[in-house]
Amino acid sequence: MTHVVFSPCIGTKDTACVQVCPVDCFFDVGEMLIISPEECIDCGACVDECPVDAILPEEDVVGTPEAPFVEKNRVWFEERSTEEIEAARMLAG
Numbered sequence: 061m062t063h064v065v066f067s068p069c070i071g072t073k074d075t076a077c078v079q080v081c082p083v084d085c086f087f088d089v090g091e092m093l094i095i096s097p098e099e100c101i102d103c104g105a106c107v108d109e110c111p112v113d114a115i116l117p118e119e120d121v122v123g124t125p126e127a128p129f130v131e132k133n134r135v136w137f138e139e140r141s142t143e144e145i146e147a148a149r150m151l152a153g
């Protein structure tokens with residue numbers, strides 16, 4: 061299980077979520093941020109920080125029109141090298 065970022069982040073991307081994530085598992089993929097499914101500890105801290113309600117637990121996104129973002133999130137990590145992934149990592153501060 062993981063938390064997932066979906067479409068309202070596009071065009072917002074203010075990084076408020078990054079500031080509260082205890083494991084630094086947000087990554088900049090260009091138009092939006094996404095969460096590493098391998099690293100998210102499901103603490104939920106980011107959910108209320110997002111001004112456009114663009115983060116939910118995966119289980120709450122599956123079955124909605126935003127469901128494709130679950131796959132998009134997972135595939136982005138699968139298709140990249142460790143170096144590419146680390147270059148996109150967002151750090152609080």
Ligand code: SF4
Pocket residue numbers: 063080081082083084085086095099100101102103104105106107
């Ligand atoms: S749920 Fe917690 S660990 Fe997962 S992305 Fe949000 S703040 Fe980070």
Ligand code: SF4
Pocket residue numbers: 065068069070072073074075076077078093109110111112113114115
């Ligand atoms: S707080 Fe929401 S809109 Fe801002 S970067 Fe994070 S997911 Fe995107």
